[in-house]
Amino acid sequence: MHTDLVAALDIGGTKIAGALVDGTGALLVRAQRPTPARESGETVMGAVADVLAELTASPLWGRTTAVGIGSAGPVDASAGTVSPVNVPGWRDFPLVERVRKAVGGLPVELVGDGVAMTAAEHWLGAARGYDNALCLVVSTGVGGGLVLGGKLHPGPSGNAGHIGHISVDLDGDLCPCGSRGCVERIASGPNIARRALQGGWQPGPDGDATAAAVAAAARAGHPVAIASFERAAQALAAGIAATATLVEIDIAVIGGGVAGAGEVLFAPLRRALRSYATLSFVQQLTVAPAVMGTDAGLVGAAAAATSVRPGGTAAAAALSG
Known part of the structure; x- marks a missing residue:
């Protein structure tokens, strides 16, 4: 039984x-x-430092190896930098x-949040036992990550699998990323709600105009x-289907707030998939x-720290589960 721990940040x-994570994925x-x-940017870093200080103060910190x-992205794992869209103070x-x-020079591994969620679902979740998987986070944005040949595939910059910015509508709306007709521009929570409002749907007396309220309607x-949900499902x-055709995945796992809509999303999604994923x-x-x-972000960040680092260590053995 390995006693090594990995510190995770989400x-x-x-x-x-932040959390200290053991070889079973327990926080x-x-x-x-x-x-x-x-x-x-320094104030944001101060909050990160506070979280780390709390973890390093734990009597368990001595067992931490990575x-x-x-x-949130974009991240650049090769440069070790982050530029989260929703944290303007952090650019590179x-x-x-x-x-x-x-943390006193321990090895540090960075991945995008979609890749972290993918690592968690592959280690302990819905993609467990599948060697080739795409995992998606559908919420304010649409992110994702890939498992190929049984291994997490973050890509050189840590962003591989970012399905939200595949274009699925050639002449579609301009996306904030600069492209047109992106999956995210159609399938994210705010865009589901935007389309419903434009189509004449009106929120109830509570004024809730989120995708969750649209799902209830x-x-x-x-x-x-x-x-609006059918259109989102079609984009997803x-x-x-494009991803599966390109790299041959066996399962697509969908998380994030919008997935909470349940069959309102999944029924039209499975239907649409039959018409797009047509090759044998x-x-x-x-x-x-x-x-x-x-907890997917924390569990996945811990898993990614050990699966991405070349050479592996005792921590990798402890966390490969």
């Missing part, structure tokens, strides 16, 4: 979470701070170097709400909801 626009010590997303970071911020200093039979299906080698593709929930 960095997003609303919270910075033994947790720390969290709100992300001061509108403040300076640090894994899953961050040298996060890896700063974290390495804060769709379940109640509102045609505009149903249509086209992106998943992609017809058997399975679609499943993610199961790791809000």
Whole structure:
């Protein structure tokens, strides 16, 4: 039984979470701070440092052999920098170097949050036992990651599998990324809600105009709400089918807030997938909801720290599960 631990950081626009993770994926010590997303880069780093200080103060810290970071993107793993869209103070911020200093020089591995979620679902979740998988996070944005040949495939910069910015509508709306007709521009929560509102759907007395409210309306039979989810499902299906055709995946796992819509999303998604994933080698593709929930980022950051690092260490053996 290995006793090595990995420190994990999950960095997003609303919270910075940290944990010490053991070889079974259990989170033994947790720390969290709100992300001061509108403040300076140094203020944001201060919140990260606070989380790390809480972890290093734990009596278990001595068993920690590496640090894994899953961050909102874009990230550049080769440069060790992050530029999260929703944290304007961080542009090419040298996060890896700063974290390495804060933890006394331990090895630090950085991946995008979609890749971290993928690592978690492959290790302990819905993609467990599959050698080739695509995992998607559908929420405010649409991110993702790939497992190929049984191994996490983050790519050189840590962003491989970023399905949200595959174009599925050649003459579609301009996406904030600069391209047109991106999956994210059609399938993200805010865009599902935007399309429903434009189509004449109106929020209830509580004024809730989120994708979750649109999902509730769709379940109640509102045609505009149903249509908005069908369009999102179609975009996701086209992106998943393109990915499956390119790299031969066996399963697509879908998490994030929008996946909480359940069959309102999954029924039209499976239907649309049958019309896009038509070649013999992609017809058997399975679609499943993610199961790791809000801890996926931390569990995945820990898994990524050990699966990505070349040569592997005792921690890799402990965490390869």
